[in-house]
Amino acid sequence: MGKIFFFIEAKDGELKKISYELANVARQLGEEVCGIFFSPSASIPEGINGLGASRIFSFTAQHGIYACEVIALELVKLIEMEKPDFILFGQTPMGRDLSARLSATLGIGYLNDITGLRKQNGGFIFTKPLYAGKIISEFVFTSPSPSVITVRPNIFNADVQSVSEVNVDTREVNFSSARAIVKEIIAKPVGMVDLKEADIIISGGRGLGDPKGFDVLFDFAKAVGAAVGASRAVVDSGWIDHSHQVGQTGKTVNPSLYIACGISGAIQHLAGMRTSKCIVAINNNPTAPIFKIADYGIVGDLYEVIPLLKRELLKIRGNPQG
Amino acid sequence: MNIAVIVKEVPDTEARLSVKDGEIDFGGVGYVINPFDDYALEEALRIKDAKNDVFVYVVMVGRESATKNLLNCLALGADEAILVTELSIENLDPHAIAKVLANVINPISPQIIFAGKQGVDYDWGLTGIALSVELGLPHVGVVKKFEPNFAEGTFRAFSESDEGDLLYEGKLPAVVTAEKGLNEPRYASLKGIMGAKKKPLKQLSFMEIGLSQDTLGSFLSKVKIVSLSEPPERKPGRIIEGETIEEKVVGLVKALHEEAKVI
Numbered sequence: 275m276g277k278i279f280f281f282i283e284a285k286d287g288e289l290k291k292i293s294y295e296l297a298n299v300a301r302q303l304g305e306e307v308c309g310i311f312f313s314p315s316a317s318i319p320e321g322i323n324g325l326g327a328s329r330i331f332s333f334t335a336q337h338g339i340y341a342c343e344v345i346a347l348e349l350v351k352l353i354e355m356e357k358p359d360f361i362l363f364g365q366t367p368m369g370r371d372l373s374a375r376l377s378a379t380l381g382i383g384y385l386n387d388i389t390g391l392r393k394q395n396g397g398f399i400f401t402k403p404l405y406a407g408k409i410i411s412e413f414v415f416t417s418p419s420p421s422v423i424t425v426r427p428n429i430f431n432a433d434v435q436s437v438s439e440v441n442v443d444t445r446e447v448n449f450s451s452a453r454a455i456v457k458e459i460i461a462k463p464v465g466m467v468d469l470k471e472a473d474i475i476i477s478g479g480r481g482l483g484d485p486k487g488f489d490v491l492f493d494f495a496k497a498v499g500a501a502v503g504a505s506r507a508v509v510d511s512g513w514i515d516h517s518h519q520v521g522q523t524g525k526t527v528n529p530s531l532y533i534a535c536g537i538s539g540a541i542q543h544l545a546g547m548r549t550s551k552c553i554v555a556i557n558n559n560p561t562a563p564i565f566k567i568a569d570y571g572i573v574g575d576l577y578e579v580i581p582l583l584k585r586e587l588l589k590i591r592g593n594p595q596g
Numbered sequence: 597m598n599i600a601v602i603v604k605e606v607p608d609t610e611a612r613l614s615v616k617d618g619e620i621d622f623g624g625v626g627y628v629i630n631p632f633d634d635y636a637l638e639e640a641l642r643i644k645d646a647k648n649d650v651f652v653y654v655v656m657v658g659r660e661s662a663t664k665n666l667l668n669c670l671a672l673g674a675d676e677a678i679l680v681t682e683l684s685i686e687n688l689d690p691h692a693i694a695k696v697l698a699n700v701i702n703p704i705s706p707q708i709i710f711a712g713k714q715g716v717d718y719d720w721g722l723t724g725i726a727l728s729v730e731l732g733l734p735h736v737g738v739v740k741k742f743e744p745n746f747a748e749g750t751f752r753a754f755s756e757s758d759e760g761d762l763l764y765e766g767k768l769p770a771v772v773t774a775e776k777g778l779n780e781p782r783y784a785s786l787k788g789i790m791g792a793k794k795k796p797l798k799q800l801s802f803m804e805i806g807l808s809q810d811t812l813g814s815f816l817s818k819v820k821i822v823s824l825s826e827p828p829e830r831k832p833g834r835i836i837e838g839e840t841i842e843e844k845v846v847g848l849v850k851a852l853h854e855e856a857k858v859i
Contacts, residue, residue, distance in 0.1 A: 285759065340762070343734055367757040370721050371737055378691060378726035383818035387719060399822060404718055408613045409620055410825050417818035454734035454753075454766030461760040468758050474859075509776075516740075516777035517756055522609045522716050523631045523776055530858040542609040548827060552856040554848065560835070569833040569856060570848055578841045586849040587859060 276304035276359035276419070281372065282311040282330070283364055284319040291471055292364035292425070294432035297325040299425055301435070302391060303360050303398065310349065310361075314339050318442060326435030332444045339459060340368070341452035346375040348447050353380065359419040365426045366470070373422050383421040385413050387526075389429050389549075406522035406545040427470050428528050467501040469518070474531045477503030477520055477547070481536015481557055481576060485513035490577060491535065494584045503527065503547075505537045521546035533583075535576045539564030556580070597746065598704050599640045600653045602697060602711035602724065603633040603669065605662050609716060615824050629665050632712025635774035638781040639742055640710050641673045647746075651675045655700050657682070657693050663797060670792035671784035677797045680805060689817035694726035699805040701731060706769060707746065713738050713773040728771035735771040736764045740778050744768065 280296040282289065293309075300307040309327040311318065316334035331352055333345060349372070353361065361376065363369035365387045377384035390401030400413050400423070415421045449455055469475060478491050488502065495502045503520040504513070520527055522542035532550035536557060537543060544567055547553070555568035556576045565571045572579055605627040607613065614621045629637075637654065644650040654669040654677045656662055666677040678700055682688075688696075701709060709731070714721035721737075728735035740761070741754040746768070753764040756775055784792075802808075836851065838844035852859045 367738060367755075371725070374720075374722045374725040375729065375735070378694065378722065378729040381691060384689075384691075384720070384722060385819055386721065403827075404620075404824075405607070405613055406609075406716065406719070407827060409615065410827050411821050412823040413819050414822055415818060416820045421818075452734075454736050454764055454770060456755075456762045457765050458763040459757070459760050460754075460763060470758075516775070519776070531852065531856075540610065541612055548830065552852065552858045553830070553833070554852070565835065566832070567830045569830070570851055571833060571835045572841075572844045572848055573835060574841050574844060579845055582842055582845040583849065586845055590849055590853055590859060 277306040277308065277356065278304040278360050278362065279308050279310055279353070279356070279358040280327075280362040281364070281369060282309045282319075282322075282325065283366060283368060284311075284313070287317065287319055289319045289321055289325070290364070291432050292366060292369075292427045293325060294434060295427065295430040296362045296364060296425055297327060297435065298433060299391070299430050300360075300362055301326065308356070308358070310352070312345055316444065323436050323438070323440055324434040326437055328437050328439065328441060330440055330442045332442050333447050334444065335447045335449050338449040338452065338455045338457065340456040341449045341454065342371050342375050343454065344447050344449055344452050346372060346379055348445065349376050350379055353420055357420065359421070361420060361422050363422070363424045365424040369424050373424050377422040380420070383415045383417040385415070385421070386424040387426050388423055389426050403526070406526055406542065407548060408541070408545050426526070426528070467495070467499060469501045469503060469520070469525050469527055472501035472527070472529050474498060474500035474533070475503045475520070475527055475529045475547075475550070476500050476533045476535065476580075477505065477537060478508060478514075478535050479505035479537030480507050481538070481559075482508070482513075483536070487536070487577075488514050490580050494580050497584050498587050501529075503532075505543050506540070534564050534568070535580065537564055538562045539567065597647070597649055598651050598653060598706040599643060600655055600701050600704055600706040600709045601633070601637045601640045601669075601674065602709065602727065603637065603654055603656050603666075604630050604715050605656070605658050605665055606630045606715055606717045615826050618824060620824060627662070627665065629669065630712050630715045630717075632714060632716065632774055632776065634712075634781040635776060635778040636710035636712050636772075637669060637672060637674065638779045639772075639774060640708070641782070642779060643708075643744065644673065653678060653704055653706070655697060656680070657688075657696050660799070663799070666797055667792050668784060670795045670797065671788040672782060673788060674795075676795060679797070679799045680802065681799055682802050689819060690720045690722035691726050692817070693723050694730050696802065696805070696807065697723070697727050698730035699807060700800070701727070708744065708769060709733070709771045711771065711773050713775050724771055724773040731771070733769055733771050734766050735773065736766060737773040738775045739772050740775045742772060742778065
């Protein structure tokens, strides 16, 4: 059985959940599972043994933070030497960038944003949503290995599988030849939860009535550890930055709990959040289409509902101070 | 100075799609320029507005009927549109499209190639990056702010990431793929619409851009669709009733905790 590489991502020295998810997908695809890690500082994140990979190829760099072109060329060398069957990345900003460049440089098969896989006749069939989830497709690779795959976060299990010893092979890459290089990261405000990895999302639409309405959503999000989403209508009106948009020209999300506040439920929005485990709609219009796909609905004024919802949620978690 | 903008057509994002006899039913669905490509074109037009020696090409690999949408690109302010048509386009993956585009772009030698960060159809997010590889140029993706410095032959770009915005510095020429929010795309003016018909809109076949049927064979997709389906319908939910809002919220939280078990 084959060799599978997966790309490890960390944030603030801690492994991201997607890294565990990729390790688990890798184990479904082959027996020998190896990690690839890039960090300018060369520091290996805590708990790397929990990924179940006995070999890790770690790349470090000086003179810059990230240069896709240069890292991709190093990965090409590694892949030509090691000949894995699949190279897995998360469908994350860095994963998308590196995986696409790698597959284009090597001219090898590419499937992105997969949400499922199954075995058939000794090969694998991969699920990929199209049109932001309006259509579900299944793909196979028709080209010889290796192939590149990106995996949607928050779908596959993130179980820890520990190995007693990890062999880290450290290599230095040289960014001096890079023609496009990240010089600085303008950090997000602390405490912001990433939409794509969020367990709870509270989203706002036109029904907020006013851009200031998002203050109420951010207050809720901060208290319960949720991320804030938005409909296209309010992003296009400039009420909130596009990075919050959920839907076909925004992000596709799949939290455990999606709370849609004052969102009517346009098709392109529903496409981006319909795979949420549980959908709650809060809207004062009882005929809003969002109620047709919501698991639970409250007809009422969202400005009355949200503070009460925050209080009750904190109460049930045994944290009644909110 | 030349700037090239890569565009494609996608089904209208407001359209509902269904599967009939194993195929996607596009009956009656209108096609629009991929929304992310609108930001790419607008960014090129803003550079053209600010400088007087800029020529903007719009390039598409697509169906013959795409001329209507390309005419609108000319009405918005692009100087020339090039449409590469090919019957077997359905069998091409983004790698192959990038090879076709590279054959069109190379003779233009643009300083910047703008494209959308992904098509909102198959969401590959691959064509722009593969094109940069074909052309041997650097690429910066998911760009929400772009500052070229033509005198120095450099650029700065801000790109969205999980950690925060990435500040890129790079050298021109480069491929830049646009995120929504890069700018606010304009509407075509009446003058623009009138003038568009006088601008060149070239239709080229694969042969005419120097690609033979043989090379086309090696472009065939490395992945294949084996099934298409509609996502499962969500089970109908229920409206939480109550005398007061407070009662409704208490009922909701109880349901989320005990039935849905998500909190």
